[in-house]
Amino acid sequence: MALLGRQEIIARLRDASLVVTPILSMEQIGAASVDLRMGTVFIMARARGSSHVDPAAYKEQTIKGLLQESERQRRQKYERYEIPFEDRFLLHPGALVLVPTLEWLKLPWTLHGSVTARSTWAREGLSIATATFVEPGYQGIATLEMANMGDIPIALYPGMRVAQIAFSTIEGKAERPDKAQFQLAFEPEQGATLKDDEYPFIP
Amino acid sequence: MGPLEFLTEEFENTERALHETLRHDYGPGRREEYYTECEKRLQAIQADIAALTNDNRPGLKNAAAELAQVAHAIALVERSRLGEFSWPFADELREAASSLLTETTVDDEELPPIVHVISEPTGYKIRTEQRLRHATSRFVTIHFPRQLKHHVLLHALFGHELGHAAINIPEPKVLLKAAARALSSSGPMSSAGAMTKWIHDPSAPVEVRNELSRYKTKYGKAFQFGTNAYSRWHLEFVCDLFGLACFGPSFLAAHRVYLSKPFPYLFNLESPTHPVYACRHRMLVQALRLLGWDQACTTPADGEVHHAEESFLDFVREDPYDARAKLFKDGQIESALKAINTLFVAHPKLTYQPIERTTLIALVANLTQGVPPILVPISEDGTPSLNRLSLGRILFAGWTRWLGRAALTSEMKLSFFEINRLCDQALIQQAAINRALDRPRN
Numbered sequence: 001m002a003l004l005g006r007q008e009i010i011a012r013l014r015d016a017s018l019v020v021t022p023i024l025s026m027e028q029i030g031a032a033s034v035d036l037r038m039g040t041v042f043i044m045a046r047a048r049g050s051s052h053v054d055p056a057a058y059k060e061q062t063i064k065g066l067l068q069e070s071e072r073q074r075r076q077k078y079e080r081y082e083i084p085f086e087d088r089f090l091l092h093p094g095a096l097v098l099v100p101t102l103e104w105l106k107l108p109w110t111l112h113g114s115v116t117a118r119s120t121w122a123r124e125g126l127s128i129a130t131a132t133f134v135e136p137g138y139q140g141i142a143t144l145e146m147a148n149m150g151d152i153p154i155a156l157y158p159g160m161r162v163a164q165i166a167f168s169t170i171e172g173k174a175e176r177p178d179k180a181q182f183q184l185a186f187e188p189e190q191g192a193t194l195k196d197d198e199y200p201f202i203p
Numbered sequence: 204m205g206p207l208e209f210l211t212e213e214f215e216n217t218e219r220a221l222h223e224t225l226r227h228d229y230g231p232g233r234r235e236e237y238y239t240e241c242e243k244r245l246q247a248i249q250a251d252i253a254a255l256t257n258d259n260r261p262g263l264k265n266a267a268a269e270l271a272q273v274a275h276a277i278a279l280v281e282r283s284r285l286g287e288f289s290w291p292f293a294d295e296l297r298e299a300a301s302s303l304l305t306e307t308t309v310d311d312e313e314l315p316p317i318v319h320v321i322s323e324p325t326g327y328k329i330r331t332e333q334r335l336r337h338a339t340s341r342f343v344t345i346h347f348p349r350q351l352k353h354h355v356l357l358h359a360l361f362g363h364e365l366g367h368a369a370i371n372i373p374e375p376k377v378l379l380k381a382a383a384r385a386l387s388s389s390g391p392m393s394s395a396g397a398m399t400k401w402i403h404d405p406s407a408p409v410e411v412r413n414e415l416s417r418y419k420t421k422y423g424k425a426f427q428f429g430t431n432a433y434s435r436w437h438l439e440f441v442c443d444l445f446g447l448a449c450f451g452p453s454f455l456a457a458h459r460v461y462l463s464k465p466f467p468y469l470f471n472l473e474s475p476t477h478p479v480y481a482c483r484h485r486m487l488v489q490a491l492r493l494l495g496w497d498q499a500c501t502t503p504a505d506g507e508v509h510h511a512e513e514s515f516l517d518f519v520r521e522d523p524y525d526a527r528a529k530l531f532k533d534g535q536i537e538s539a540l541k542a543i544n545t546l547f548v549a550h551p552k553l554t555y556q557p558i559e560r561t562t563l564i565a566l567v568a569n570l571t572q573g574v575p576p577i578l579v580p581i582s583e584d585g586t587p588s589l590n591r592l593s594l595g596r597i598l599f600a601g602w603t604r605w606l607g608r609a610a611l612t613s614e615m616k617l618s619f620f621e622i623n624r625l626c627d628q629a630l631i632q633q634a635a636i637n638r639a640l641d642r643p644r645n
Contacts, residue, residue, distance in 0.1 A: 010585045016572070022579040022587070022632050024639045029585040040290075040631060082286045084294075085638055102635055104628065106573050139573050141628075159635055184573055184617075186624050 003032050004111070004167040018167065019106035028161065035118060035161040039100035039141060041187045042081040042089050042156075053077075055194040059202050088155045089128070091148045096186035100141035102159060109136045110176045113165045116146065121162050125150020128163050137172040140185025207257045210267055214252060217274045217302075218245055220300075224280040227319035230554035237280070238637045240340050240513020244273045247337035254514060269337055276342055278319055288347035291630035292358050295594045296329075296365075299449075300343050302550050303365060304331065304372050316341045320350040328363040331371040333454045343368060356601045359457040359482050362446030365553075369546075370438065370444070379547040382444065383437040392530050393435040400425065406527065408468045418472045432475040439478050440486060440531075440538065447487055448543050451496050451555035453598035455487050455519040456606065467524060485528040488520060490536050501559045508564050515599075518606045543621060558596045566592075566600035575629035576600045577636065589636050597633065601626040 004012070012018035013029075014069055028035045061070040078098075082087050091097055103106035107113060117127055127149045133143055134139050144163050148154050156162070194202065204212070235508060235638050248269050255262045282558075288531075305315040316331070317340045328346035345364075351357055369375035393402035403415065403425070425592045447453045467481035475605045479630050491497045497520050501509040522528075549556040566576035575596050578590040606613070606620050619626075 004575045006585065010583065013581055014583070019572070019574055020590075020634055022577055023581055024579075024587060024589065024635065026584070028587075031580075037635070080286055082290060084290055085634060102632060104632070106572065106574060112316065152233065161640070176445075184621055184624070186628060 001168050001171055004169070005032050006030065007155050009034060011075040011166065017108055017112060019104050020165070022103065031166065033164040034113065034168040035102075036142065036144070036163040036165055037102040037142065038156060038158050038160050038162055039102045040083055040085070040158045041100050042083055043078045044081075044095060044097040044186050045077060046079045056199070058194050059199055062188075070124075076181050083158055085158050088157050090153045091146065091156055092150050092153045093125075093151055096145065096147045097156075098145045099146055099156070100187045101144060101163070103142075105134060105136060105142055105165070106139045106142065107136055108172050111167045112170055112174075113138075113142070113167050114138050115142055115165050116161050117146075118162060124154060125152075126154055126162065134165065136170055138185075140183075141187060177198075205257045206260075206263050207255055209254070209382045210252060210255075210263055210270070213267070213270055214245070214249060217270055220277050221245065222368060223278055227249065227280055228283070234444055237319060237342075239417065240317055240338070240342070241273055241276055243339055244269070246339045246630055248273065272332070279319055279344060282323075283319060283321045285489065286571055287349055288352055289358065289630065290320075290625050291627070291634045292355050292594070293320040293345060293347065294634065295630070296345055296361055298363060299370060299553050300345065303369050303375060304341070304343055304374055304551060306341070306568065307374070314340060316343040318345065318527050319345045320345045320347065322347045322352070324349050327360045327364050330367040331368045333371065333516075335378055346634060353620065353627045355619065355623075356598055356605070356619075357451065357457045357461055357547075357628045359450040359453045359598055360377070361460060362449035362454050363442045365449060366442030366445030366447075367438070367550065367632075370442075375546050376543045379441055379445070381437075382441045382539040382542040383434075385542060386440055386531055387433075388535055388538075390530055390532065390535070392433075392437065393570050395428040395430055398428040398433060398436070398437065399426075401530075402428070404527070408466075408527075410466045411468050414469060414472060426472050428475065436478045439476075440483065441543075443483055443487055444490055444536070444539055447490055447494075447555075448540065448547065449553055449555060450595055450598060451494075451557065452491065452516065452519045453602050454555075455491055456515065458487060458601045459519065461485065468527070479528075481524040481528040482530050483542060484535060485522055485524055486531055487520045489529075489531070489533060490493055490540060491519060493533060493537055493540065495553075496557060500558055500563055502560070505560070505564060507611050508567050508603070509556065509609075510610035511603050512563065514607040514610055515603045515605075554594045556593060558599045561584075562596060563591070566596070567603050567607075567611070570600060570604040570617070570625060571611050571615070573615045573617065573625070575625045575632055576604075577629045578634050579636065582585075589640050591640055592629075597626055598628050 008019070009029060012021060021027065060068060081089065089097070105113065115128060115132035115134060125148055126143055127147045132142060132145065142165065145163070213605065235241045248266055251266045255266060297320065300318050305313050307313055310323060319342060321344060322452055323346045325346065326348055328434050330344045330346065332338065332342050366379065367584045391397050402411070441457070464479055464480045468479050470477060471481045483585070499509060499516055499517060501512050503509055544554070565578055569576045579587050581587045603620055605619055
């Protein structure tokens with residue numbers, strides 16, 4: 001497993017075996033990463049949405065066939081905003097927001113990507129909450145899970161370079177027989193907090 | 204409560220509603236102007252009301268109507284939610300509408316409209332205000348169909364609606380009327396009488412004859428076209444040509460997908476506002492040929508993409524209707540297009556520019572790989588080459604990918620919805636590219 005350097009990233013972007021598009025400036029490609037810009041959709045927890053996240057409630061609703069209720073609660077949990085370029089979104093201390101990247105990614109089965117905050121923004125308290133792991137074969141926008149860990153609000157403008165993605169090669173075969181093809185991801189989706197194979201561990 | 208007191212109450216409520224709209228997002232662009240325009244109109248109405256008495260019924264009626272118009276504009280703010288329509292497409296339309304619908308005063312001052320965008324459950328519409336007594340700027344409202352939020356390929360139909368909006372503006376109106384005159388210069392659409400004769404032709408399809416018979420039984424007289432229907436049909440034909448001139452073959456594809464009917468010769472006899480579909484399609488196919496847009500830009504050497512483009516063009520060139528659908532001679536359509544193109548001289552960005560071969564190949568390759576259709580190649584040192592792609596080119600590539608899907612080898616089976624979303628995503632990315640091109644770092 002090796003991290004791709006600038007020259008290799010450029011070569012792969014040029015022959016389209018790796019897609020990160022659009023690249024708007026030369027500086028967007030670093031020594032071993034590509035900077036990612038914020039897209040125009042912001043999804044954040046709704047104050048009146050839900051009291052807490054409980055996988056057990058999700059399991060109960062699913063087993064009882066209360067799928068509409070389960071989906072309603074999932075949808076109610078978040079507020080969705082579309083913010084055009086030059087408009088801002090204020091991220092308050094402690095708040096978490098899901099934002100798609102402006103760039104469209106397409107990774108071959110031989111690469112995986114790791115998304116982290118750019119250090120410039122990390123120093124302001126902006127954290128890409130998790131180092132998002134972009135799986136081999138993924139196609140779509142990457143979701144940035146951004147949290148303000150500082151003491152003062154941060155104004156976010158779509159198009160800002162806030163994150164970066166580094167690519168590593170995969171050893172061995174990565175294709176999954178249960179996921180022959182990724183679905184295209186157009187914007188952040190609230191994931192199901194519980195997968196079927198986790199049921200045995202939830203009351 | 205007397206009428207004047209009630210009107211005053213209504214005025215105060217409207218004023219309160221306007222202030223409440225500050226809580227809402229107005230959508231991008233000219234939000235301050237929208238609020239200020241409503242405020243100015245309310246001030247003028249307030250002055251009118253101050254001079255009224257309970258006896259002045261016409262004055263009260265006029266003020267109430269003016270107030271209702273402002274109240275309607277205010278309510279539209281609350282109905283505009285960015286998440287319910289494709290705002291990059293809306294931005295393109297806003298720019299087109301602002302250019303096309305700008306009016307010029309006697310002092311040569313330009314008065315651009317204030318364009319507002321909303322989504323509704325109904326179809327595509329662009330509404331322009333008619334009554335402007337207290338207005339300093341005209342409100343233009345673009346209505347996106349809510350259920351088709353991401354279906355940008357179908358949004359080419361807004362080309363037709365732009366034509367409708369332009370007919371209310373003095374300068375475009377002259378040229379659009381000239382286009383209508385060209386279409387009515389001879390043939391079955393030359394007068395209401397000629398139209399009536401055409402519809403009663405014994406060789407008409409059986410469903411038309413049945414419908415005419417039903418009408419006669421119901422109303423005790425044979426159906427006749429009136430002057431209103433005559434004007435409306437011509438306006439619709441002109442707006443179809445206008446849409447074609449704006450979006451090219453993509454307009455015709457959207458027109459066929461969205462508007463074609465199981466009975467293409469039928470129309471609503473009780474309210475004959477729109478011409479029969481078969482005739483609209485035939486006219487557009489003729490116009491497409493006259494404009495030279497029925498020819499592929501790719502060549503057989505381009506392999507799959509060429510076959511895909513031909514499939515798309517076959518769809519828009521295909522004319523399954525009989526001779527009855529032909530209402531206009533080529534010369535009439537050419538004259539109408541000439542009048543429309545004269546209008547576009549002042550608005551060159553509005554007119555469709557055919558896509559280049561290399562661009563189409565690259566964009567279709569993107570779509571085939573499940574990547575949004577934009578063009579940003581990078582050089583060996585990592586410098587991107589930013590390209591300004593027009594909306595028309597992105598739509599053309601999208602339709603080629605969809606209608607030519609059988610010809611394209613791809614591991615991905617993309618649905619119509621997914622292709623639309625990829626094109627919608629491309630519009631957002633293209634807006635970012637254009638921004639980077641227009642505003643070099645300073």
